[in-house]
Amino acid sequence: MxxxxxxxxxxxxxxxxxxxxxxxxxxxxxxxxxxxxxxxxxxxxxxxxxxxxxxxxxxxxxxxxxxxxxxxxxxxxxxxxxxxxxxxxxxxxxxxxxxxxxxxxxxxxxxxxxxxxxxxxxxxxxxxxxxxxxxxxxxxxxxxxxxxxxxxxxxAYGTATGMLERAGVRSGELLLVTGASGGVGLALVQMASARGAEVVAVTSPANADAVRESGAAHVLLRDAEDLAARVRALAPYGVDAVADVVGGPFLGMLLPEVRDDGRWVIAGAVGGRVVEFDLRRLYLHNITLIGSSMxxxxxxxxxxxxxxxxxxxxxxxxxxxxxxxxxxxxxxxxxxxxxxxxxxxxxxxxxxxxx
Structure with missing residues (x-):
């Protein structure tokens, strides 16, 4: 063969x-x-x-x-x-x-x-x-x-399903998705939207329309210098959860935008596999950091x-x-x-x- x-x-x-x-x-x-x-x-x-x-x-x-x-x-x-x-x-x-x-x-x-x-x-x-x-x-x-x-x-969709299940994403929650135009990212957007979650998708300008068509309620550009501020404007009290397939600097940059008792589930590291972030933002706000493989x-x-x-x-x-x-x-x-x-x-x- x-x-x-x-x-x-x-x-x-x-x-x-x-x-x-x-x-x-x-x-x-x-x-x-x-x-x-x-x-x-x-x-x-x-x-x-x-x-x-x-x-x-x-x-x-x-x-x-x-x-x-x-x-x-x-x-x-x-x-x-x-x-x-x-x-x-x-x-x-x-x-x-x-x-x-x-x-x-x-x-x-x-x-x-x-x-x-x-x-x-x-x-x-x-x-x-x-x-x-x-x-x-x-x-x-x-x-x-x-x-x-x-x-x-x-x-892609299996990984997305595992992420959403392990993070307990529910209808009515505000979910931030990084890398939203890739295979897992688009799957997360589609499946979370189908659950009734309100999806904030981070992607490139070229893929913004495709991500919206997949169900994102809000689309933010990944290279924007004020990305954290834009997230804060949409969610002044913090997002309920983040589904991250990028890793790298996003963790340190966006962790403060997760609400108290929120969740951050990660299943990728294409943006950087070794990261630095302020641990105080994690434990002082009782945020759950979840690794999800498959x-x-x-x-x-x-x-x-x-x-x-x-x-x-x-x-x-x-x-x-x-x-x-x-x-x-x-x-x-x-x-x-x-x-x-x-x-x-x-x-x-x-x-x-x-x-």
Missing amino acids: TAAVLTGHGGPDMLEIRSDWPVPEPGPRQVRVRVTAAAVNNTDIWTREGAYGSPEDPNAVSGWLGPIDCPRIQGGDVAGVVSALGPAAPAELLGRRVLVDPGLYRDGGDDTPPVGFLGSEIDGGFAEYVVVDADHVHDMTGSPLTDEQLACLPV HTRAHFATLAGAARAGVLAPRIAARFPLTRLHDAQRAFAETRGAGKIVIGVAGRGDDARVG
Whole structure:
């Protein structure tokens, strides 16, 4: 099969497009999914670069949870069709159009934290086929979303769901979203607005309209010198919560704009991974600082239900075939547009039970 194979940490040259990679075989309780669409995430690039650091050394070359075994097929966003079953997998899954939960969990509990990631600790969806546990596929037969739209959901919308759930964002609250034009940012805007929250979105001038169309009630420009003052003008008593996917100086700059007993949930560090802020603004105002990595099984089930109901509207910024994954990652790194970059994949279409 055709697959994009990561051979080690480093630059784009560490990613090889192979046409002779073995088709994976499902284990007893696994299924093989013929990938129809995937999508690019910052996680893919940071994993390739080994940019996650370690608790001992922020600059250490490392994957999300430590060293990555290579060769590895990346890609955490997968939509496709179940094309083969392990002997103990449910027979009704064969031929089903599915969305794949990319989380690898510590145990079978609904609220168990993830301990691994599709495309990081095991092979992912930048290939014609991927093998996953049967309980990680969600039937999308009745969803009005296209396969490309479905592929936009797992990482970005899953991460957004985890952030909103962990921060307890409710209807009527004022939520500030940083990095609002990216995949997770737009997902946060859409999903928080759907919950009835009033969203203040921080983005660039070029993406302001797209962010408004996604449901933001207020749009602020990220490069404004008086950004904190603008937030204060909208929320003189402080915002209820911040959903931050940028990190960097935003934390020190905007933490004073969170109300007493407010929440700051963070799931990214593209703006800077080592930050400085005034601890007094945190403890004197009883603000809760929440780290949120991915989602739980329960969070993803909620997301899958929304996908089946068609209440989500993922925005696609660009499309590339799998053989141009290098170009897709370059476009992702350089893009100033709103939405996700989607990878089209063509499988062979065979359906079978294995074993």
